[in-house]
Amino acid sequence: MDPTLIGQGLLSGFLFGGVYSLMAVGLTLIFGVMRVVNFAHGDMMVWGMYLAWLLSARAGIDPYLGFVVCAAALFLLGLVVQRGLVERIVDAPHEMQILLMLGVALVLENAALVAFGPDPARVRSPLSQATLWLGPIFVDVARLLTFGLAMVLTAALWLFLARTDLGRTMRAAADNPYGARVIGADVRRVYAAAFGVGAACVGAAGALVSPILPFQPTSGLGLSVTSFNIVIIGGMGSLPGAFVGGILVSVAESMGAVFLSPSMKELVSFGLLIAILLFRPAGLFGKTAG
Amino acid sequence: MKLLALLAVAVLAALPWIVGSYLVTVLIFIFFYAYLGQAWNIVGGYAGQLSVGHAAFVGVGGYAAALLSAHAGLSPWIGMWIGGALAAALGAVIGYLGFRFGLRGFYFVLLTVAFAEICRVVALNVDAVGGALGLYITFTGNPRQFQFQDNRAYYYVALALMLGSTALVRSIERHRFGAYLTAIRQDESACEALGVDTLRVKMLAMILSSFLTGVGGTFYAFYLFSLQPNAVFGIPLSVEIIIRPIVGGAGTVMGPILGSFILSPLAEISRTYFAQGGWNGLHLIVYGLLLIAVVLFLPQGAYPALLRLVRRRPA
Amino acid sequence: MSLLEVSGLRKRFGGLLAVDGLDLSMSEGEMLGLIGPNGAGKTTVFNLLSGFLTPDAGEIRFGGRNLVGLKPHAICRLGMARTFQIVRPFPQLSVLDNVRVAALARHPAMPRALEAARAVVERVGLGARARELAGGLTLADRKRLELARALATEPTLLLLDEVMAGLNATEIDVMVRLIGAVNGGGISVLLIEHNMRAVMSLSHRIIVLSFGEKISSGTPRDVAADRRVIEAYLGEEYVHPAQA
Numbered sequence: 001m002d003p004t005l006i007g008q009g010l011l012s013g014f015l016f017g018g019v020y021s022l023m024a025v026g027l028t029l030i031f032g033v034m035r036v037v038n039f040a041h042g043d044m045m046v047w048g049m050y051l052a053w054l055l056s057a058r059a060g061i062d063p064y065l066g067f068v069v070c071a072a073a074l075f076l077l078g079l080v081v082q083r084g085l086v087e088r089i090v091d092a093p094h095e096m097q098i099l100l101m102l103g104v105a106l107v108l109e110n111a112a113l114v115a116f117g118p119d120p121a122r123v124r125s126p127l128s129q130a131t132l133w134l135g136p137i138f139v140d141v142a143r144l145l146t147f148g149l150a151m152v153l154t155a156a157l158w159l160f161l162a163r164t165d166l167g168r169t170m171r172a173a174a175d176n177p178y179g180a181r182v183i184g185a186d187v188r189r190v191y192a193a194a195f196g197v198g199a200a201c202v203g204a205a206g207a208l209v210s211p212i213l214p215f216q217p218t219s220g221l222g223l224s225v226t227s228f229n230i231v232i233i234g235g236m237g238s239l240p241g242a243f244v245g246g247i248l249v250s251v252a253e254s255m256g257a258v259f260l261s262p263s264m265k266e267l268v269s270f271g272l273l274i275a276i277l278l279f280r281p282a283g284l285f286g287k288t289a290g
Numbered sequence: 291m292k293l294l295a296l297l298a299v300a301v302l303a304a305l306p307w308i309v310g311s312y313l314v315t316v317l318i319f320i321f322f323y324a325y326l327g328q329a330w331n332i333v334g335g336y337a338g339q340l341s342v343g344h345a346a347f348v349g350v351g352g353y354a355a356a357l358l359s360a361h362a363g364l365s366p367w368i369g370m371w372i373g374g375a376l377a378a379a380l381g382a383v384i385g386y387l388g389f390r391f392g393l394r395g396f397y398f399v400l401l402t403v404a405f406a407e408i409c410r411v412v413a414l415n416v417d418a419v420g421g422a423l424g425l426y427i428t429f430t431g432n433p434r435q436f437q438f439q440d441n442r443a444y445y446y447v448a449l450a451l452m453l454g455s456t457a458l459v460r461s462i463e464r465h466r467f468g469a470y471l472t473a474i475r476q477d478e479s480a481c482e483a484l485g486v487d488t489l490r491v492k493m494l495a496m497i498l499s500s501f502l503t504g505v506g507g508t509f510y511a512f513y514l515f516s517l518q519p520n521a522v523f524g525i526p527l528s529v530e531i532i533i534r535p536i537v538g539g540a541g542t543v544m545g546p547i548l549g550s551f552i553l554s555p556l557a558e559i560s561r562t563y564f565a566q567g568g569w570n571g572l573h574l575i576v577y578g579l580l581l582i583a584v585v586l587f588l589p590q591g592a593y594p595a596l597l598r599l600v601r602r603r604p605a
Numbered sequence: 606m607s608l609l610e611v612s613g614l615r616k617r618f619g620g621l622l623a624v625d626g627l628d629l630s631m632s633e634g635e636m637l638g639l640i641g642p643n644g645a646g647k648t649t650v651f652n653l654l655s656g657f658l659t660p661d662a663g664e665i666r667f668g669g670r671n672l673v674g675l676k677p678h679a680i681c682r683l684g685m686a687r688t689f690q691i692v693r694p695f696p697q698l699s700v701l702d703n704v705r706v707a708a709l710a711r712h713p714a715m716p717r718a719l720e721a722a723r724a725v726v727e728r729v730g731l732g733a734r735a736r737e738l739a740g741g742l743t744l745a746d747r748k749r750l751e752l753a754r755a756l757a758t759e760p761t762l763l764l765l766d767e768v769m770a771g772l773n774a775t776e777i778d779v780m781v782r783l784i785g786a787v788n789g790g791g792i793s794v795l796l797i798e799h800n801m802r803a804v805m806s807l808s809h810r811i812i813v814l815s816f817g818e819k820i821s822s823g824t825p826r827d828v829a830a831d832r833r834v835i836e837a838y839l840g841e842e843y844v845h846p847a848q849a
Contacts, residue, residue, distance in 0.1 A: 037396045088586055094395040095340045099536065100585040102342070106529065106578030110571030217571070221525055225407070228400055266411050270404040277401055278391045466709045466718070473695050473706045480693040483655065485681035485710030485758050 004136045005258060013254025014247060015143045018150035019209045021246030023223070024230035025154060025239055026201030032174040032237035033194035036086055039101035042223030043108035044199050048074055048206025049123075049215045050116055056123045056210075063123050064145055067207035071153075074203025075196040082195035087188065105220065112217035125211040146208045153204055154243065157197070161239070170194050174237060202227075222266070229273045233280075302449060306442040314441050320554040321448035322509060327534035327546030328455040329502035333495040334532060335540030336459075336468065338475030340395070343384075343402030345527035346409045347377035347500040351507025352517050353413065356425045359435065366436035370508035377504025378497045380405070385496030389489050403525070410523035424518040427511060436512040444513055451509065452547065455502060460543045471495055472541065503531075526574070533577050537584050539591025548593045553577070607666075608633045608762060608793055609654075614663035616649055623649045625817040627663070631762070636784075636794045638808035638825070640801075642838050645814040647797045648690055651764050654795075655687040656680040667762070682710060686760035688751045690767045690797075696740030700731050700750055703739050707757035722757055729753045729783060745776040752783065762793045769800045777803060801839070805829065813838065 023045060030038050038044075048070045055066040081104060089096050130141040161167035172179070173190050209215075230249045234241025249272075256268040306314050326348070333339050351373035358364040358372060384405050388398045414422050431439040438444055462468040470491045473481050478488050511517050521527065538549025560573035588595050611629040615622070624646045631637050639647050652658040654665060656677040665672040672680055681687075695703050704722035705715075712718040726735050729749045734742065739750060748768055755763055765784065769777050781803050788794050788807075798804035804811065805825040813821040813828055815837040821828050828834055 085582060085586065092585075092589065095338065096585050096589055098340060098396055098399055099581055102529075103578045103581030103585065106581065107575050108578075110574040110578065113571035114575070225400075225403070232400075261415075263411060263415050267408060270408045270411070273404045274387070274401060277393060277397055277404075278387060465715060466713050469702075469706055469709060469715070472698070476695040476697055477693050479657070479677075480689070480695065480754075481706070482657075482677040483681060483687055483689070484707040484754055485678050486706070487676070487678045 006255075007137050009254045009258040010251060011137055011139060012143065013251035015139070015147040016209075016212075016254070017247035017250030018147035018154075019205050019246075020226065020230055020250045021243045022150045022154055022205040022208075023202050023227050024234065024242035024246045025157065026198040026205070027227045028231045028234070028237055028239060028242040029157075029170075029201070030195055030198035031231065032239070033170050034082075034086070034173075034191050036097055036195075037101065037228075038195075038198065039098060039224060040081075040105035040108055040220075041202055041227045042225070043105045043112070043220035044074055044077065045202045045206040045223050046112055046215060046217060046220045047077070047108060048203035049210040049219075050112055050121070051203070052207035052210040053116075053121050053123050056125070062125050063207050063210050064125065064149065067149065067204045070207035071200040071204040074206075075200035077203075078196040078199025079192050081199070082192045083188075086195065087191065105224070109217050109220045112220075116217065118216060118218070120214040120216045122214045123210040140212070142211050146212060149208055150205065153201070157201065158239070160197075166190070166193055170197075225273065226269065229269060229276070232273070232276050299453065303446075306445050311441055314445050316554065316558055318441070318445050318448045318513070319558075320550045321445075321452040322506070322513075323530060323534055323554060324547045324550035325448070325451040325455050326503060326506050326531045327538075327550060328452070328459055329499050329506065330531050331459060331499075331535045331540065331546050332462065332471075332502075333492075333499040335535050335542070335545065336462070336471040336475065337492055337495040338471075338541070339388075339492060339496070340399050340532075341384075341402040341499075342399050342525070342528050342532065343404075343406030344500075344503055344531045345523050345525070346402075346406040347381060347503035348507040348510055348527060348531075349406075349409055349413065349517070349519070349523040350377045350380055351504030352511035352522055353419060353425065353507070354504075355436075355508040356427060356511045356517055357419065359427070360425070365434055366508050366512055367434070370436075370505050373508050374501045374504040377507065378501035380409075381496045381500025382493065384500075385493050389492050389496075403528075406523055406525070406528060410519050413519035413523055420517070420519075422519070424516060424522075425511075427515045429515060436508065447509065451506065456543060456547065458502075463543060467491070467494070475541065529574075529577060533581060535591075537580055537592060539593035542591065542593045545591050545593045548596070549591070552592065553580070607631070608635070608668060609795075610664070610666040611654070612664045614650070614653060614665065615661045616646075616653055616658060617661055623817050624653065624660075627814075627817075627819055629812060629819070631793055631795065633761075634788070634791060634793055636788045636796065636807055636809050638804040638811040639795060639797045639814060640799070640804055640811060640828075640838065641814035641820075644816075646817040647814055648766055649817075650814070651687060651766055651795075651797065654680075655685060655764060681758055681760075684759075684761040685764065686755040686758045686762070687764035688755050688766055688768060690770070692744075692747045692751045694739035694742070694747055694750055697738065699736050699738055700742070700746075700753075701726055701735040703750055704753050704757045707754040710758045725753050725757045729756070730779070744771050745773075745779075748772065748780065749783070752780075752787075756787065756792075760792060762795065763787065765794060765796045765798075767797050767799060769798055769803050781807060 027038055027041050030036055051070045051073055052063040052066050055061040055069060056063055085100060085104065089100060125142060132139045132141055161171055169190050170193065173187060226249065230245040231242055233249065234245025253265055253269065256265045260268065305317065330341065330344050334341050354373035354376050355366045355369035358369040359366050384402060388401050393401055413419055429437065431437050470481065470486050473486065474488055474491060481488050510522065534549030534553055535546040537553060538547065539545030556576060557573040560576060584591065607630050609631040611627060614624055614627040616624040627650065639650065641647055649658065653660050656672065656675050660673060667683060667685055670683060695706065701722055704726055705718050708718040708721040712721050726732055729752055731746060731749055731753060734746060742750065752768065769780055772780060777800060784794060784807060796804060796808065808825055810823065811825050811828045812819055813834050820837060821831045821834045829839065
């Protein structure tokens, strides 16, 4: 095996991991605070991608700027989903919650299909074409920028959770939902905010990845599964776990593509998921799910 | 009540001679998906183990029967049992891994999805089973090869599947197995403390459910004459399978049937009137909205709600 | 012949030694009370006996048979039934159907199981509520349902976990009489309780657990007078009726 190829794959995977991390952090935040599994996570990300595409194609806004709008739009979507739907079944059995989010996923995915058609789309950013050379390895500037911005956003989220009142309340609610209610935290507001922030993360992730990867409405499922993979590996509800897991899984996938064929890459993903489910559902860092 | 049921069956049996060919086709789909839904109902409705990967069993059963027919000349009438058995074996593996390792709720859903997706990717990439093009069944119209010239023959097969599976589920409900399933859905630990071998009961449910679904795969293959990996192993089919019992009433005998009579016409209408305009996914949007509506407003499904409505009327 | 023989039972959870080398025995027809402060390990003992937890060390012999390693349903079938501290009814089933699930363990045919269930439901005094959904019952009735279900498995030994908790004085009296009648009918009972009046009046013998260890055992009177027990649990105020 050509070491350059491996090195290339490692770097590529590492950089892409930034997006995976952001995506996973959003999912684990929602789960950690509310014990809700967002089955529509991947489909929300796809909408982030399509919104970025719309901004780029119709308004000429580069996705590396437009991601802010995508994050805001998805934040609103998250709020609506939480307040309008999830909140009503807070006490229902888990199966009901799963079916609800599955319904949301179906609606989102097929609304995208109806709105944008089934063919793959890609966003053109002037930076998509540029490359940098580091010795024998080359780096997409786009990938670098995506990684950088994803890191900035993750750091911003971290600060939000650590320094702001709302953020700290979210963490409290994640640790101990009854306790948080007892001390008077407005749990409904916290839950809505958490879902919103989680959705915003994935919306931004979608926008940031749109110049790098072609996407279509049916990409949602694969992205959801990858998100679950990462979050389960890193530990459900653990933010550091999601962060580290994102990079790990991205590198593993990249290596998988280097050593195996691209279609087998999916097999590796699913096989890994099954293995983790069986042997460590609590993940590397995590608490056990309900 | 029994009289009503007999009347309904008689009407259904007579329909193909009264209505046109298009309606017969629609009814075939209603019956067939009711059958698949009823099979799922055993493990997903009664036992409460939410599987969103049941398409895997349809695919395994269908592919097995199709390949045995094409390469070994084995009649699908025999092949369907082998297909069912293979599907049951897969179901046993998934069930054992899930139940033995204590995977519940979301984790179990993921496990079933992962297995279905693995089957799909394998079928897509292994040329020996057709690869991305899938399998095609040559039309012979020979009943011995599970092919019929007349649409009406398929109608009666589908009707028989639906009625047979419903009779089976009704029987289960009236025996210990059914009582155990319903209890397990509500509280497994309490069941264990009351002498119920929950692992064995759930395994039985899973194996029975996957076997029946696998048998359905043969019908699928020899009615549609083609098996495409994305169609027959994919999530959309799993959704079609589960949405009828869920909307109609999971864990009830009539749920899958009622659900199918509600949903299939809906899907057909949206497909007919909107598919041309490129609105391919519309019926799935409707499915999604229905799922949301059911969870929020009618969590037990349409059939129990209907019963309550009927009982409110003075005798 | 000894009904239940437990020796050297030990269970550790991470850093916490929940049960530390417990020895315990019961003879047929006996009512044994298990008391001690919260966190003493009492429910852990029940979970170990009934198969919900596996001991790290020790032996459990029930009717001569070794129970360690058996799953809860097998242990139930052998004749040891348990209730849960936080009751676990099947909320969407009626009282009668709840009990029938248990009765099916001994009577696989549905009609026969229903008959047996009906008898047990009457016996615990829930006859009037037989057709009500378990999810809508009061706490006292749910406790009786829990007891009824355990009885319907026709046990030789019944483990009752704080069955009086949350009940008012009248309800407690009813429950005490019920348990007395159950034991009088020949079923051995191992009883975890915090209600001293109840457990002292019902039990033939008492074992006191503190921090996973047995600190005292004997007749209720002896245990109530035991200095160690008074310090660890009862307090100076408690006076056993026989001593008053």
